[in-house]
Amino acid sequence: MAGIRKKGDAYYCTFRFQGRRYYFTVGDMPEAQALAKGAEVDETLGLIELGRLTVPEGVSLEEFVAAGGKAPVVAVRPETVTTRNTIDRYLAPHANGTIEENSLGTAKTHLNQFLKTVGERFRIQGLTLADLQGHVDRRRQKGVSPVTMKKEISTVRACWNWAVHSSLLKGAFPGRGPRFPKEDRERAVPHVRGDRGHHRRREPGRGAVGSALGIPLPEAAGDRGVPAACAGPRHAALGRPDGGVRRLHGGAPQRDAPGTGHGRGPDWPGRHRAGEEARQGEALDPHGPLTPK
Numbered sequence: 001m002a003g004i005r006k007k008g009d010a011y012y013c014t015f016r017f018q019g020r021r022y023y024f025t026v027g028d029m030p031e032a033q034a035l036a037k038g039a040e041v042d043e044t045l046g047l048i049e050l051g052r053l054t055v056p057e058g059v060s061l062e063e064f065v066a067a068g069g070k071a072p073v074v075a076v077r078p079e080t081v082t083t084r085n086t087i088d089r090y091l092a093p094h095a096n097g098t099i100e101e102n103s104l105g106t107a108k109t110h111l112n113q114f115l116k117t118v119g120e121r122f123r124i125q126g127l128t129l130a131d132l133q134g135h136v137d138r139r140r141q142k143g144v145s146p147v148t149m150k151k152e153i154s155t156v157r158a159c160w161n162w163a164v165h166s167s168l169l170k171g172a173f174p175g176r177g178p179r180f181p182k183e184d185r186e187r188a189v190p191h192v193r194g195d196r197g198h199h200r201r202r203e204p205g206r207g208a209v210g211s212a213l214g215i216p217l218p219e220a221a222g223d224r225g226v227p228a229a230c231a232g233p234r235h236a237a238l239g240r241p242d243g244g245v246r247r248l249h250g251g252a253p254q255r256d257a258p259g260t261g262h263g264r265g266p267d268w269p270g271r272h273r274a275g276e277e278a279r280q281g282e283a284l285d286p287h288g289p290l291t292p293k
Contacts, residue, residue, distance in 0.1 A: 002041035004034050015041055017061060024066045044069040081168050084120035087111045090159045110155035125169055132178045146180045
């Protein structure tokens with residue numbers, strides 16, 4: 001005969017079958033309902049002894065009796081989606097030539113770095129902004145540039161969005177708000193092409209032309225000027241007495257002091273007319289004026 005006992009707030013049922021003792025939890029319920037459960041257990045055990053009920057294979061006796069002589073319904077646990085599982089599923093369809101090998105290799109590198117931060121068994125559905133910030137902080141300690149950090153977070157976002165469309169994850173990617181360190185200005189110095197076409201870093205105090213030709217900034221005409229050493233006849237005509245070179249392109253021309261160089265001094269109208277006549281003569285005779293015999 002089954003016995004019903006109360007322990008704490010719940011009732012428990014104990015019974016003996018074929019010389020062994022079994023028990024299971026009835027639960028928190030009124031006493032009358034618990035006693036009725038005990039009577040049901042006695043009836044089920046009697047049917048088993050008569051052969052009218054058979055315990056299914058793979059089901060324990062106490063589970064079968066507690067279910068009233070029926071096979072218990074086992075709730076199927078949802079699959080735990082881990083970071084490793086999600087990344088492997090994301091990379092598999094992209095490794096069939098969908099993207100270039102270099103891009104695929106970069107994505108693998110970014111995702112593997114993220115795996116080192118959160119762990120392979122991390123439940124990625126519970127990813128938070130704090131987890132992403134922890135990844136940024138870890139990479140900063142390794143000396144990684146902010147640009148690389150942002151690319152890694154972008155790759156994780158792409159993996160997350162793919163998993164959402166594939167019904168592996170739910171919700172939006174929690175990537176709004178991670179704080180990145182400022183970009184190092186020394187790393188942001190632009191490169192220019194040298195005389196042989198190779199990229200090299202622009203040196204402080206030099207313009208693009210001066211850096212490529214090895215001429216300091218005062219001796220070059222800035223990014224769009226013409227070095228004095230490379231000036232032709234027309235450029236030489238525009239040169240100032242102090243050896244500098246006037247800017248020919250970009251921005252307003254630099255004006256010299258009155259009466260010097262190309263400034264508009266008192267004699268400027270006369271010099272202007274003389275220059276115009278000289279240029280007209282060059283246009284008519286590119287070889288220069290004729291020398292009188």
